[in-house]
Amino acid sequence: MNVLTSVTFSGNVFTSSVPHGLRVNDIVWVSDGDAAHAPKQATVSAVASTTVFTALNNAAGAYGFT
Numbered sequence: 001m002n003v004l005t006s007v008t009f010s011g012n013v014f015t016s017s018v019p020h021g022l023r024v025n026d027i028v029w030v031s032d033g034d035a036a037h038a039p040k041q042a043t044v045s046a047v048a049s050t051t052v053f054t055a056l057n058n059a060a061g062a063y064g065f066t
């Protein structure tokens with residue numbers, strides 16, 4: 001299992017500080033690191049570059065992180 005830290009996001013687009021190695025249809029867990037917010041499962045829908053990817057929340061709605 002790979003763990004990426006220092007990842008920023010806007011909507012469904014995530015930018016990591018290091019190459020992520022993800023592929024379309026990979027399943028990822030997204031967390032803001034706050035124990036009060038449960039991690040969300042998402043599916044990678046697009047890979048724009050080695051550091052930018054789009055992942056859609058597998059649950060309905062937004063991720064709910066601040």
